Amino acid sequence: MTGRSVSALHEPAREPDPGREPLRIWGGVPLRNPAFTGRESLLLTLQRALERRAKASVLPHALHGMGGVGKTALAVEFAYRYADRYDLVWWIPAEHQSLVLQSLYQLGRHFDTPDTADLQQAANLVLEKLAGSDLRWLLIYDNANEPEDIARLMPSGGGHVILTSRNPTWSDVWDPIEVDVFDRPESIELVRKRSETVSAEDADRLADRLGDLPLALDQAASCQAVTGMPVGEYLSELEQHVRELSGTRPPTYRTTIAALVRLALRRLRSDAPAVAELLEMFAYLGAEPISGGLLRRGRDARVSPALGQALRDEVAWRRATRELRRYGLAKVDADQRIQVHRLFQGVLRDELTEEAAQRGRANVQHLLASANPGDPGDMATWPVHRDIGPHVLPAGLMEAELLDARRVVLDQIRFLYLSGDLEGSQRLGEAAVAAWSKVESTPGLGPNGELTLTAKRRLATALRSLGFNDRARVLSEETLRLLLESPEFGPDHEHTLLTADEVAPNLRIAGLFREALDLDGDNLERHRRRYGDEDDETLKARQNLAVNLRMLSDFAGAHDIDTAVVRTWQQMVSENDNRLLFAQTNLARDLYGLGRYDEALEILQRVLPPYRQQLGPQHPHVLLAGRTLAITLRKVGRYTDALTVAADHHRDSESRYRPEHEHALAAAMTYANTLRVTGELESAEAIATESIDRYLRLFGETHPLSLSAAVNHAIILRGLGEWARARELGERTYAQMTGTLGAGHGYTLSAANNHANDLALAGETEAARRLSAQTFEISREARGGRHPYTLWCGVNAALDAIVAGETEYGEALRDETLAALAGVLGADHPEVIAAGEGRRVECDLEPPPT
Known part of the structure; x- marks a missing residue:
């Protein structure tokens, strides 16, 4: 605020408080x-x-x-x-x-x-x-x-x-x-501030002719002052232009403004052609200020000669912007940002000759295309993309004949998405797809053109992030089909591979895990053919395949892939490289799914500090790793630490994402699960209820993520003693899980174990015994005999056998599983202690991110 002065009004709103700090x-x-x-x-x-x-x-x-x-x-x-x-x-x-x-x-x-x-x-x-x-x-x-x-x-x-x-x-x-317009004394004062040589009488004449409109007075007084033209002569020339514009109709304010601009342009074309060409461009720029540095970034573009010479010469460029300001046609701030009043811009668009209009529009399009920094994936380019944004539509880049100008639009769609303006990305993407799909006989455009298909892919990404899952899936699948069928692209083209990468998450969000696995498996083979085994893109495709395996409860298969990816990155990059850290957090998710909680915790505690330091605590990948840390702390029995981490993660996720976002919902369920094991059942139930409502709205009743949330909710209800509600929910969820995922999926096994708890609490001893014994056997086959969840199922199966009269078998199974649990989790683990006291065990769910 250096140099800022503050004057008092006649009746100030309030006196400054001397006890408060000044403006901060x-x-x-x-x-x-x-x-x-x-x-x-x-x-x-x-x-x-x-x-x-x-x-x-x-x-x-x-x-x-x-x-x-x-x-x-x-x-x-x-x-x-x-x-x-x-x-x-x-x-x-x-x-x-x-x-x-x-x-x-x-x-x-x-x-x-x-x-x-x-x-x-x-x-x-x-x-x-x-x-x-x-x-x-x-x-x-x-x-x-x-x-x-x-x-x-x-x-x-x-x-x-x-x-x-x-x-x-x-x-x-x-x-x-x-x-309103100025009072006449205000008009005279303004004119005489611009030029002290103008008499009060001449200032009055000028104000009268311009109707006391402040913008017109400022421009006219500036132009008169810089040219030194007597006011009478200036008014005579102005009147001539007004008559040309209005003909026999009475002149209007807009006619007067147009005449002023014409008069200034005529002078500039004669005395300073570079300034005239610079002004012409503002007919096709947005109303927001544009950085002179941005325009000069494009100085090697093919533009009109006088403007090009000024752009390439720093001294000439400063002279041009200074003249634009002196003529009262633009404001130029201390950062060399140039702004032409939107009223002048509108007049320019209407009044430029066809030749000047074509020149101005072409200059803008070539300059912005040349200044475009390219891939927004590099955050260092964001300031330039942000400066270009307000001018994309006014400059007509979407309709430009210049292909590179249209590519600016594609980069803006992606920039808006990456910078968090999801709705802006959607709006621009929809406009580009609609406009380009209709164009025929133009390279890159039309329904099957490269630019159109790229815009569709980027639009699908924005739609998915906004929660328009069905639209995103339909659009991405349609785009993939067109690329696969196209003789120009085909199955191994880069655009096809990128689009397939976009389709698979939509399939997972739809609950189609097998279909996503098949697509990502095929995509991986095509990545290998295109890029080789150790290329960044191929490694990402391998990680995508592991995501699908985790969703299908094949943590062993995911672990094999992620172990190999970690080893590859370790040979290629430093230990704190973000790509390696990301691969290691994936490996920790696999280890969690395999029940190897201590190993998962060791990795997370080692990689999270540098990960947070480099990307920040709110980065999506860091947040996902933080959720895995909260889950793993809970599974090793460190409930107090787990609650702290889960609460922080829940807060940070709600801050970063919309409440209906998949990651925000997962954070809420993790927090609810942690509150449950620490005894805060009422709070857990409130969070779970709200989250399930959102899961149902977003994913539907039979989606595996909705069903997993229902499993957790039923556990909380049992803890609260609401056995009837828990049973109804648990029975329905178990049946839906079996139909959707199959009896051997990890989610289904957890639902089955928990439903057996419902049956036992209802006194249905034989039904509980059959279900718990069956679940234990399937879990041993699917997850292995020493997986903690298999052992939990074994504890419950032993209790049911004892109650059913199979005392010898039940006690032997109980002793065996308790010993195994003590070996896996430690004898002092809270749930091992509870199982030793004869309490039934619950199997909560923490689905990995899609």
Whole structure:
């Protein structure tokens, strides 16, 4: 805030509190206009409106319904004058929802809000933080013209919000501050600030001709000052252009603005052609500021000669941007970001000759295509992708003849997804697919074109992350089919392999584990043919195959794959390389599934610290590893530690993901399972109930993940003594598990063991004995005799045999399994102790991530 001065209004809202610290957070507010003129009554009205209702909309007067009256300038001046009365002042460009989300995300970094996979979720966290804070804050949403998009991106209360807009509907719910043209003394003051040589009489003539419109006055006074043209001569030339534009119709404000732009362009084309060509481009750029550095990144692009020369010469470039500012046609801030008023932009689009329009549009498209940094998978490219984003649609990149310009759109779809703007990625992806699918006879486009199919794949990824699972699956499967059938691509093409990688997760989410396994198995062979055995992509394909095996309860098969992948990475990278750490966390999941809890815990405790340090605690891979750590701590009997880790993981997952996200639901079930073993049954039941409702909405009643959650819920209900509810749920779930996954799947065996507990509690001794004995035998065959879950089944089978009168057999089996459990888990393990006391054992479920 260096150099910022604060002036008092006539009636300040409140005096600064001398006991409070000065302004601590200030972000995004444009530079103060040293030539700001008048508006004292409007500033006072705005201040009073905020004190009365905490929200105010700054709108153009209904009489004009146009820009150029100074809404943004008024908000900027208010921010500076009142800055010392706030702890936080934050400026939010609000023309597009993506810009609002990104701005709120940046604000959240000042509050140490957790990283999230979804910018909407990040924005919600910031808004909640503000609403509940005792900070004195001011948010300014500039150019918020879509109420439905922006209203849900504002705090519910707690501070002040200013909104500038051309849309008068905001006045229906907020105090409207209507901004009209200048009073004549204000107009004269502005003109004379721009040029001291202009007399008050000439300033009055100029103001009268321009209708006291602030934007027009500022531009005209700047142009007159830089050219030195007498006001009379300037008005004469202006009048000529107005007559050309309006003909016999009465001139309007827009006609006047168009005449001003024509007059300035004529001068620039004569005196500074590079500046004229630079201005032409702004007809096809977004209204948000664009970095001069971004434009110069594209300086090797094929652009018009004068502009190209200026872009390649630093001195010439600074001269061009300086002239644009001196003519009153643009603002250029300290970071060399250039912004042309949207009213000027609209006039340019209407008034440029066909030749100039084609030149401006082509220059923009070639520059942005050349400046595009490529693969957004490298986070170092994100600042440039973020700068390009607001200009993609205004520049017409989606319709460009230049193929590289269309590739910018593809990179933006992926960037928006990776940076967390899932809805933005979806919107842009849908627009690209719709537009490109219709184009015929153009390389890369049409229903089977490379760009169209790539856009479909990236759209499917965004849809899956947003929970539109059916749409994502249909789209990805259709795209894969087209690639497989295409003579241009075929089964071993890179696009085909990438798309197959996208199809398999959709199959797993649909519960089609076998189909996903077959697809990933085939995909792995094609990766080997294309890339070789030790390529990064092939190793990822091997890991994908292991994911399917874990879902099918084949932890031994997954362990073989992941062991080999870990060994390969160990030979290729350093011990703290993220790819190796990820492979080791997968191996820990396999070991957990095999019941080798101590080994899994050793790996996780070793790899998680460097993993967190490098990727951060909220990274999806780190969160998944943290869940496995919580589960493993519980299984080795360290319940207190497990509860701490599970609670932290649940909190972090809810912060990062939407509540319906698969990983957030899994975190909730892990937390519920941990609360249960620590005796907090009521809390566990509340979390489980809420999670199951979400599982059912997201996945349906018969999906293995929903059924697994039901198994855990039934265990909690038995613990609470609600035996009838537990039995009804457990019996139904066991039958559905058997039908869906088969009798030998690990999930089904857990459901069977737990249903045998229902039967025993109901006094159905023989039925309990038969089911527990059967489950024990199948588990020994499927999971091995020394797997902890097999031994739990053995404990219950022994208890049922004793109750049924098979005392000798039952006692022998009990002693044998208890000894084995003590050897596997330790004699002091809480569940080993409980089993030794004759209590039945529950088998909860913790499905691996899909």
